[in-house]
Amino acid sequence: MSNNRIMGLNNARELLDVLIRAGLIAVLVMFCFQIFHPFMNIVLWSVILAITLYPLNQKLAATLGDRHGLAAVIVVILGLACLIVPMGLLGASIADSVQANMHTMQGRTFEIPPPPAVVQTWPLIGEPLFSLWTHASENLSWVFSQIAPHLKDLSRTVLTRLAGAGAGIMVFVLALFISGLIMAHGDSGQRTALAIATRISGPEHGPGLASLCTATIRAVAQGVVGVAFIQMVLVGIGLVVMGVPGAGVLALLVLLVGIIQLPTLLIITPVVLYVFFRDGVGVSSIIFTVWLVLAGLSDNVLKPLMLGRGVAVPMPIILIGALGGMLSSGIIGLFIGPVLLAMGYQLFMSWVYQPPPVTTSESGTADPGKPLD
Template identity: 55%
Template sequence: MVPTPTSEKALSYGLLDVLIRAGMIAVLVIFCFQIFYPFLDLMLWSVILAITLYPLQGRLKGMLGNNEGYTATLIVLISIGILMVPIYLLGTSIADSVASVMTMVKSGGIHIPLPADSVAGWPLVGKPLYGFWLQAATDLPDLAQKFIPQIKGVSLSLLGKLAGVGMGFLIFFFALIIAGIFMAYGENGARSAVQISSRISGPLKGPKLTELCTATIRAVALGVVGIAFIQMVLIGVGFVLKGIPGAGLLALAVLLLGIMQLPATLITIPVIVFVFVTEGASTATIVFAIYIFVAGLSDNVLKPLLLGRGVDVPMPVVLIGALGGMVANGIIGLFIGPVILAVGYQLFWQWVKDQPQGGGPADQPKS
């Protein structure tokens, strides 16, 4: 059948109409994204917290007359009350550490020992290192004067990171409040999630897709981020009560190592050695050493309880998510990154496994 000029004209008008509609939809999506983007991290973190805490709400709401709003409010208030004490202690410790370092630098109270003569005999780096160390020990102000631009840049970067930590904790509290609102409407939210996923992947796969995303978020949020945060609190409170220099910064290092799935003993063992060297063996130091050592190994007990639940997320995925999230979005990205990347990883492999039967090239009939 040969197309007539009328049919070609109708086809061109139909194509133009489709392009105009697609363009208007694209413009609307772009504008909506630009408006929503400043709140993206906050809303992602709120959804993650709501999904993670919702099973707890299901257990508690029966005690409060099945009132979703009261139960969500109670969970948020208790969570904020529990978190305020360790966060306040760690924040105070970080501020005191920064203030003491600045005071020490201004007063010239930094004393560097002279290098041993054997340092100069080290291959390749021995002589330059010996000269730098000797000047630092004998004329530190003059050496610092040479590196003022670099020191200034590092100091500003460090202060910016510390400010980002404070902002991250502030965002966390706001996200917790918003998560309480989400949990108050949890049943409607669950139905909406199933409807959206069913619209994307079909009515048969939609509920399974929602269940997979929910299980992955809970497993990673509890088993990776949650365990790292609990370990940071346990170890950090011990450091603060013992008066360890830079206790807050060391606690943040424990948090980072925990999310990266590295052992906290990389921090706890050197601190225990430092305490024994500086204070000697006593009842207080032995009790502190036992507590910190056990707290550093607590993830081995918590992981079987909180991580897994049928969801297998390799450690490199979590590590890349933590580092990439921190680089992209600071301290809040450190928490969100592993969760989002783990969800993407699970969805990708679910898509790979859900290949249509008989749809591959090898299954096509031969001519």
Template identity: 55%
Template sequence: MLPMPTTRTQEAQSRDLLDVLIRAALIAVLAIFCFRIFAPFLNLMVWAVILAVTLYPLQVRLRHTFAHKDGLIATLIILVAFGVILAPTYLMGVAVADSISHAISIAKSGSFHIPPPADSIASWPLVGQRVHDFWLQASTDLVGVMQRFAPQLKAAGLAVLGTVTGLGAALLVFFVSLIVAGILMAYGENGHRSAVSIASRISGPENGPQIADLCTATIRAVAQGVVGIAFIQMLLIGIGFIVMGVPGAGLLALAVLLIGIMQLPATLITVPVIIFVIVTEGVSTATIVFSIYEFVAGLADNVLKPLLLGRGVAVPMPVVLIGALGGMVSGGVIGLFIGPVMLAVGYQLFWRWVRDQPQTVRPPEEQQA
């Protein structure tokens, strides 16, 4: 028979339990206060880490050229990145401003006129007659159509204005995070050791380095396979718009970039533009070549994504793609990077847990057989 615990032992256990609860509560309060203080800078720091991880291989390549001067290398990379980003941004802003000013001048002059629809449109299945009637009304009484849809147009204008304002603020945060990323890159070796130490403390010494390397590879793969492909598509499609003289080519190219980052098909932009060009310009060799080129360019991500999105990542490409889509839906653009990282880490830990099973001992009769 085991001796029953004395009253003094019970009091000591209760006191120890109370001490543990008080310490846990104080740690929780401290963590909450720290998070509230750091929360305004959370997006900025996440972007800085993403940019630093993405650009750090370039710094490693330049290390021998600049005699291991990490601070100088990081400064040069950030300056070049500013130039690469600011030049297209400026040109895009000028193109958008010209398109808006041109539209305003046409609206004020009253010279804007929509050509009447072709009779063949009425024969389209299901929606042909409605499209023909609406188009015909717009060509004869545009002011009346605009007054009819004035509330919807006002709401759409406010939404566009809010989007532009949000893009401006996001661009400012991006530039500041790029500067912070340069500072992180200058201390890249220390940062990598810290990341490995944190991952080892959470998941164990045997898993820490692999988890840190997996997170790094996933961030770089998403940067190449999502943002890189969206930028390539913007260039390919935008060049076609400019050569064909499509109105608002700069604004449409920007929309292609945003749609590509949001993992939506670029054909949402290219197909309506192709229809607009064919309707306004007619069927000719130029419009046919333009249509084929834009349609193929809009599908280029289907070829490039399997090649770039999962490259260098020790998890299947569908896992990274699902993480990017789910992260984008739940967390915006930053979720585009955080989602694949979290899903890839969870995938690896799950299969490591599945494989780490104790060896079952077979019965003696099975061993003799």
């Protein structure tokens, strides 16, 4: 048997060994992913919270004599307070609104005022709208018979969404506890993350990769999710104090609109018009309007402070991440999606604009075309 044939057989065996090992690793990764997949959202959200809150944990631990565990417990308690108090108020508002609407429907105390005469003069839709409105105001039972089938389907959808939101809040609470454990061992976690990044990108680019991921997560979590949560709390306080029906639902809509990077004035403007229509022009209405407008425009001040810390993520990336995360993972994906997509975008763009390695040729001049040996 010739040497070439022996070398060919050896190469074939080595290639077969590599393929078998790669196949076994792929099967192992697949099974590990299937086992880990139910907990993926919780773990991702825990890591995002831990990275976002870790600077606060470090400052608090320094004041407590480097007691990182106690600092993590305090941060988790503060996070729960910031979550439970607004959500409790908004949940009570939602329950009161639903109960009031149920009493109104059951007692048949709901009334539709007759249309103003000017409606009849509107072009195209004036006549049919005026007749339909008049019929509805005179015969309320006909209105209930027409909208009852639609309300049944709508109520089922609303209850499903509310259940998803409740599950998302439970996931957030659990993730907050897990993030406390991660922050309590933040030094070892930081070394592990640096080792993983170094293993992926090498010792030259590994620390930069880890720093970029950390900065992106903190900037997006604070500048997008954090700002939207602050706006929700501010707007929710104004709605609850003013006694606006459905204040909890409206505040949640402000949170969703803020995360997907739409102006919160889309929610605030109809509410302000409703308050002026209900209460008229007065001191309370004017103060309420100023409060809501300032709360709605607060993102113009908060976002440059929180989102502009070392990273520049285009708003379409945040929008796609929020919508895609919500469609794929529900309400919790609305928070995780922008952070992960922004991090992926930053990593991709840093790879695109990464300068080629520069070496020195034998003549002593720089040769950017040859990699380092």
